[in-house]
Amino acid sequence: MVVIPARAGSSRLPRKPLRLIAGRTLLHRTIAMARSAIDARTDVALVVATDDREIADHAGAVGCTAIMTESAIATGSGRALAAALSQSLLPRFVVNLQGDSPFQPRGALDAVIAALQAGAEVATPVIGLDWAALDALRDHKTRSPFSGTTCARSPDGRALWFSKTIIPAIRDEDALRASLPRSPIWRHVGLYGYALDALRRFEASPPTSLEKLEGLEQLRLLExxxxxxxxxxxxxxxxxxGIDTEADIARVEALIATHGDPTPNL
Structure with a gap:
């Protein structure tokens, strides 16, 4: 089950799911991206979980089932769990697809679902950074040190740690740059899939100390x-x-004008 949490309240961008980006709402774009990824998977449902009737009606108008959830639920993962538990037949897994991130890497949602179907308790995407991308991330962090998350992972893909700093540190970087086309750094993409029991355990636990220090909820899973x-x-x-401000909308519309629109026409 893929759940798009779509909350009405947002202090920085009121009624965010209904805001237009180059002619289509943020929610419609996220639904279209998800629908294109799971189109061939007849065993995976797609729903919007919201606390707002207008958002629910809009989801229905663009062909997606909406589930009403309590306004008191504070997180997207909590809203995704509530939507899953409302089903008469409980899903094996739940993917929390954030409604303000419609421009996910192509293939990310499908890869997460495949990992869950293969038995992963939790699955999340990462992108290997080439040296130019690593340089850009370092430059970005001089201005916004808590923007952008990296992941240290084992050769079999198991996450060892996530951090707002760039991990791991690199010794002899000049030699590595000369010998490797890609850096050893992986950037995390904020898309999470959970086996239902793992999501229940996550939601039943209070935030952990290291989670609070880094501001990264996935560290709770590791702890x-x-x-x-x-x-x-x-x-x-x-x-x-993510899309959080008017400036973010303007920036993404400029990127669409330059590079083309990645959202499927669905």
Whole structure:
């Protein structure tokens, strides 16, 4: 089950799911991206979980089932769990597809679903950074040190740690640059899939100390001893991160005008 949490309240961008980006709402774009990824998977449902009737009606108008959830639910993962538990037949897994990130890397959602179907307790995408992308991330962090998350992972894809700093540190970087086309750094993409029991355990636990220090909820999973499988995906057409402000909308519309629109016409 893929759940798009779509909350009405947003202090920085009121009624965010209904805001237009180059002629289509943020929610419609996220639904279209998800629908294109799971179109061939007849066993995976797609729903919007919201606390707002207008958002629910809009989801229905663009062909997606909406589930009403309590306004008191504070997080997207909590809203995704509530939507899953409302089903008469409980799903094996739940993918929390953030409604403000419609420009995910192509193949990310499908790769997460495949990992869950293969038995992963939690799955999330990562992107391998080439040296130019690593340089750009370092430059970005001089201005916004808590923007952008990296992941240290084992050769089999198991996440070892996530951080707002760039990990791991690189010794003898000049030699590595001369010998390797890609850096050893992996950037995390904020898309999470959970086996239902793993999501229940996550939601039942209070935030952990290291989670609070880094501001990264996935560290709660690692502190709880829940293994996280990372899946490598290709970079997106352009890196938009989340949509949180009017400036973000203007920036993404400019990227669409320059690079083309990556959202399927669905």
């Amino acid at each position: 709880l001893g829940i293994p996280v499988t990372t899946v490598a995906v290709d970079p997106p057409l352009f890196d938009s991160s």
